[in-house]
Amino acid sequence: MKKIALFLLILSGIITSCKKFLDTKPTDFIVPEQYYNTEQQLNEALAGVYSSLTTVATYGLQQNFYLVGTTDESYYKLSTTSPHPLYYNITPAEPRTSNTWNDLYKGIDRANYLLANINKPAMDEQRRNAIKGEALFLRAYMYYLLVTQWGDVPLLLTPTVDGRQVNNPATPAKDIYNQVYNDMKTAKDLVNDYTTNGTPVHVSKTAVEAMLARVCLKMAGEPLLDVAKYTDARAWADSVIQSHVHSLNPDYKQIFINENADQFDNAYKEVLWEIDFYGNNIGALQAGGRWSIYMGVRNTDKDIGYSYGYQGATGYLYKLYSAGDLRRDWAISPYNFLGNSGTTKVLVVPTDAYSRNEGKWRREYETVLPRNTEFSPTNYPIIRYSDVLLMFAEADNEINGPTARSFDALNMVRRRGFGLSVTTPAVSVSVVKDITLSATGNTGYLKTVATIPVTLSGGGGTGASATASVSTTTGKVTAIAISNPGLGYTSIPTVTVGTPWQPNTSYPAGTQVFNGNNLYTVATTGSSTTTAPTQTSGTSDPNLTGIGFTYAGAKATGTASIATATVDLNGLSQAAFRTAIRDERARELCFEGIRKFDLIRWGIFIPQMKMIEADMNANLPASLKYAVREYTNVSEKDKLFPIPTLELSLNSALQQNPLWK
CATH class of the missing domain: 1.25.40.390 (Serine Threonine Protein Phosphatase 5, Tetratricopeptide repeat)
Structure with missing residues (x-):
């Protein structure tokens, strides 16, 4: 990128002279000759x-x-x-x-x-x-x-x-x-091939083949409707697959964290070609981009990363994701910043999808400091290996109807979306879908604490986690969002909101704990005894409880629900597979500048x-x-x-x- 920026200075002097200047030899700029x-x-x-x-x-x-x-x-x-x-x-x-x-x-x-x-x-x-x-x-x-x-x-x-x-x-x-x-x-x-180039900044053989597949799919659709190009699209996508140069990064979110951090993933090489931006536009080198500042979660704090938050997600996209699909809450941010300014995150009520922002690229992962309010070093992906797999599956289906290979290409992308091994068949996953707040209780939480921890236990599964959001005006828990849906749940797990009181434990003043259904605020720094606070008003006797625990209100409670989501798709008709591909492209590639072109070519x-x-x-x-x-x-x-x-x-x-x- 430094070479590109340097050449901009040189190129600005390469101009074509008008006729009246032909007899004048330029001395302050470079002409093509x-x-x-x-x-x-x-x-x-x-x-x-x-x-x-x-x-x-x-x-x-x-x-x-x-x-x-x-x-x-x-x-x-x-x-x-x-x-x-x-x-x-x-x-x-x-x-x-x-x-x-x-x-x-x-x-x-x-x-x-x-x-x-x-x-x-x-x-x-x-x-x-x-x-x-x-x-x-x-x-x-x-x-x-x-x-x-x-x-x-x-x-x-x-x-x-x-x-x-x-x-x-x-x-x-x-x-x-x-x-x-x-x-x-x-x-x-x-x-050159990708290995010779060493990064996805310069186009490689496989990047060109991937783009040829994209061009052919466009030619097969509107406005040309040259359906013979499906065969070429399939062949070019398959050539990338058979090269075995590229693979899916097992962690979906890491693709975009790498681009924020201006790092190249040469272990998996999922990004075949990306537009390279550099630095923070402070100093002589002006090579940053502005797009991630417009597309992120709104925040006016320059240290975490200023963003206009101009791109919202539709409810349609939000609902396309099945329970347990980890891509949803990465692509569609599950939080806003408190007051739009600072590092404190406030959960968006899960049912209000339209209030969410695009969240694939998050400025807090940028490594170039200080963060500029208008320019960012975040790179932009033009084409990824998951796109190649989906293009192959789409073209294969249009030519032959769904085959074992087209199902496999689609299912690899889907498995990664659920956090599973891309090469291991997975019929379905049972996950924690959501948590509903109980109508009773839920008072007295500190208005200065935006989020509190939530734990889930039992249910036969593992890995589920959640966070509760607290209103800064009412002191009530307003939403509980699933941060990880976990796997393998066969029954409803128990939901615990907040931190339980523990005996013989050191607590700083201002800490909130619960015992039973009662919520308490620690009055002074110290350690608890084996006697728990139980009162429903006032402050406990420190001689009994070690430190004073002041009654704050009724603890919030919630009930989880679980769901089983289909991972591998098999046995679909050609028409159903076509719909599945179109939906999967939205889930996988949203906000990457491809969707409008897809919708137009599909008619x-x-x-x-x-x-x-x-x-x-x-x-x-x-x-x-x-x-x-x-x-x-x-x-x-x-x-x-x-x-x-x-x-x-x-x-x-x-x-x-x-x-x-």
Whole structure:
């Protein structure tokens, strides 16, 4: 990433002179004729192409959030009447979409310059080919982003050497998809393998194959409906699987903790390709991203990690997860920060899914200090191995109906979601589903303590744990959330809220303990005797109980429920398997910028969005009702963005997308 940032300074000087300057030899900037002469300069130019995907208009913020963030899994958690892509109420003059268009074409032009000059320096041919392959792939990927979001766009495959040549007609989307496919296929044989690269920052052979599978699935769906591409998608995904280079990290949450900490998982290599951000933008190197600050849990505390908390989870997504699926409470944060400022976490009432935020990337795991309020070193995953498995299963099902291999690929992803071995068949799991507070009791808890421990015992299972949240205004327990559902429960376990009184134990003043159904607050620091407090008013006699225990109220109690969830899916019909894959992609890949593209290629984008509209009208809390507008506004034209107004004014050969005229 340091090389990429350095090259941005160099690249800013690589410009094309106008005619009146042709007789003037530049002395303060680099022109293309003076560059690309050494292997180092080729690598710096390649870093510049990669950096095109780190701008605010691309994966620095807009491409993975503003342009694709409102779907059936997530919504924009900001009340505004201003035009915004996430509200589906923009015009062709919308600056955010225009900026993304412009930055993608800038990146394409950088790639074209590099490819046009790739043979200039004398160097090792294998290293030259790797640079060529990466540049070819990156250009293809940027065209993939353009064609999937704007449809027919100009296809430029040579450098922009004359600023007057601006009238470039749009190329039909089908031809662009074919160019993307062919360029990626060529790049696959030129780039290095993952082991040679050593990290997922540079694209590798398997990363290219994985992206080829994604491109083929898109071509098989809307708008092309080239169903023959399912065969190619299956083959490319299978090639990644058969390479045995990549595997699933057994701990789902660790994937995203690693990206927060700017660490690469070279043990499992689950992330095949990710966008690399670096540092905290304090000092000369400005290479951080902004996206994780917009997508996290709202918090105004800069030390734990400032976040706007603009991405909310839908109730639909929340309900897709079965009891015991550990991914739910990692992807959808089960807590908010107290007062939105500080390190104290307050549990969200489990039934109110819409009040939760995206929680995959949590700024408290960042290791670069001090944490910047606007920039983060968190890396962004473009494609993961779990996606490859699900793409293989989807393509295999469309070609053959569900087979043993497609079931196995799907089930591996599901097993990891439940915290099980991915290679061991698992019919079902019995877990603690939730805990319901009793209607009686529940008074006198300290308003300064946001959470208290909960223990579960018995029931024949292991591993279940929970936490209770205390209101800072009423001093009552308001919710009990399962932090780990455990495994193997055959009967309902006993729920214990808080800390029980113990004999001969040292207690600090202010500690709260219970004995029976009574809650007590320790009056002064000291040790208990073997005599427990039992009074229901006042303070116990220290001569009897060792220290004074002041009666605080009635202890909160709760009752657990257990559930059995299906893990391995087998015996489904082709149609049922298709639905299972679509649901699993939401559970596994939510908030990773893929869902909108999936819904469109499946031909269900508008129906799904209108289904969410109805669900929101019925279930949104009053304070969030503004979000319904996002789903009311969406229509067929929103499958593509409008061609930017400025681009149309400069390029007379280009026409506006039909539904945007």
